[in-house]
Amino acid sequence: MSTPRTPQNPFHAHADLTRQNQLNPLFAREGEATDFPLGVLPDGESLPETAYQIVHDEAMLDGNSRLNLATFVGTWMDSHANRIYAETADKNMVDKDEYPQTAAIETRCWTMLAGLWNAPDASKAIGTSTIGSSEACMLGGLALKRRWQHARKAAGLSTEKPNLVLSSAVQVCWEKFCNYWDVEPRYIPISLEHKVLDGHDLENYVDENTIGVVAIMGVTYTGMYEPVAEIAAALDRIQETTGLDIPIHVDGASGGMIAPFLQPDLAWDFRVERVASISTSAHKYGLVYPGLGWVIWRTVDDLPSDLVFDVTYLGGHMPSFALNFSRPGAQVLLQYYLFLRLGFDGYYKVQKASQDVAVYLAGEIATMPAFDLWNDGTDIPVFAWQLTAGYTDTWNLYHLSERLRLKGWLIPAYPMPADLDEIVVQRIVVRNGLSRNLAESLMTDIRDAVAYLDALDAPMPTEGMTHAFTH
Ligand SMILES: Cc1ncc(COP(=O)(O)O)c(C=O)c1O
CATH class of the missing domain: 4.10.280 (MYOD Basic-Helix-Loop-Helix Domain, subunit B)
Structure with missing residues (x-):
């Protein structure tokens, strides 16, 4: 009832x-x-x-992530990956005793990467997953600093004034590293003659307090590679004359997952003896959703053991070298899924398809009188261009960026770093999922936008424009 x-x-x-x-x-x-x-x-x-x-x-x-050509970060994964993501979103990477299989898979992934990056003996390398390249670079930088401190202390020398040598076009994570960990940044300015850090003038920047030199595989501003082997050769010459033995950390945020597939003969990785550690963003050309990164040291000796904590309160003994404690384990499983799904050949095909689109787009942009290419997308599938000198006084790349937004395309314009900051560039990051057909539509929209801007009688307002998409 x-x-x-x-x-x-x-x-x-x-x-x-x-x-x-x-x-x-x-x-x-x-x-x-x-x-x-x-x-x-x-x-x-x-x-x-x-x-x-x-x-x-x-x-x-929000903007449509697939039309976001500003970001390097993955915006598409297949339906199987989406299933794994949904099934494993509850896993905390740090609970290694509770999720031993995820922990084992993490180790398998970085061991595979150590092999891909030509570590002389992958079983002697050491690595970890991170939340992204920023954390991976911080850990790489901390290891450089600690190694330098140990060597200086052992020699009875001061450890008060460490410095790190980098290009003026480094990503902001390196500025953060220097700021947060009291390391003096020594920026080598890029110029029209030296568009990337290439070893030129290095001897004027390094000294006994230099903890390392950062080489970038895929400069954020333009996508260009820094020639790691040339930088190493310059450091070899410096060692011959001064005795200073300065290691390199390669920031391969993007290029770390492009160069092994598209430029396999380029020696940028552990084949270069001076390279002590390499980092990458798995969520960029590793093709995983955000946030996952990797950092790997050539050998365990390159990572001072006093940086590694032994944590027992989750049960068992857990080594931890990380800035975060809790973070998603699902992304690690997604990376493993992709390693199994794609293998070397699959990664090659995906990256080559992106590069073909980047080279096509750069080639089309190069035919337009309004634009001067900065580079052509043949390093990572990223390229930048500037307005041709004297082309117009009525509009600039910020206006073009805004016009393209009307069509949904997010293509940033921003000034180059210090010393070249009077040059404004616009950049396209081609990622998995930007098909040739979409790229053709994009070119139509770019041509239409330029025709619209060219037809204006009066100059476009410039107030506030420079803040629209600053890097
Ligand atoms: C060269 C370089 N290093 C580091 C980073 C930081 O990477 P994340 O966003 O994964 O922290 C980026 C990001 O664009 C980058 O391009």
Whole structure:
């Protein structure tokens, strides 16, 4: 027998409200769908489908990630990867005792990378996953600093003034590293003659306090490779005359997962003896969703053991060299899925397809009188261009960037680093998923945008433009 319904029964009042809410069409529910307080925790609960719809709709206002040609970060994975992601989103990478298989897979992944990067003996290398290249670079930098400190202390010398030598076009994570860990950054300015750090003038920047030199495989501003072997040769010459033995960390955020496949003969990795460590972003050309990175040291001796913590409170003994404690394990499993799914040949095909599109786009841009190419996409599938000197006074690349936004394309314009900062460039990052057909549509939109801007009688307003997409 059912309980008699009375309006006083709060259970029934609640049941009525719930039923009413469920009956009301989603966008017609009183108050809920449009009236959430912003920036204040709501007083009470809402139906899951209402909250879902609100969040879903807000995310809809973001740009379309597939048309985002500003980011290096992966925006597409196949349906099997999406399944693995959904199935393993609950795994915390740090719980290695609880998730030993994920931990074993992490080790398998970096061991594979050590082989791919030509470590002389992959079983003697040491590595770890990270949340991205920024953390990986911090760990690489910390190991350089600690090794230098040990050597200086052993020789009874001061450890007060460490410095790191890098290109003025380094990614901001290196500025952070120097700032956060009290290391003096010594930037070698890039110039029109030396578009990347190439060993030129290095002797004027290094000294006994130099913990290392950073070489970038795929400069963020343009996508160009820094010639690691030439930088190493310059350091060899410096060692001959001064005795200073300075190691290199290769920041292969993008190129670490391109060069092994597209430029296998280029010696940029552990084949260069001076390279002590290499980092990469798995979420860039490793083709995994954000955030995953890797850092690998040539041998265990390159990673001072006093940087590695032995953590016992999760059960067992767990070595930890990381800035974060908890972070997703799912991305590591996604990387392993891709290693199995693609293998060397599959990675080659994916990266080559991206490069073909980049080279096509760069070639088309080069035919337009408005533009001067900075590079052509044959290193990583990334290239930049600037406005041809004297082409126009009425518009600039920030305006073009804004016009392309009207079509959904996100293509940033920004100044080059110090000493070249009067030059504004625009950059396209071609990633897995930007097909040749989409690229052809993009070229149509770029040509239309330039024709529109060229036809203007009066100069476009410039106020605030430079902030639109600064790097
Ligand atoms: C050369 C370089 N190093 C480091 C980073 C930082 O990488 P992440 O975003 O994975 O922290 C980037 C990102 O664009 C980069 O291009």
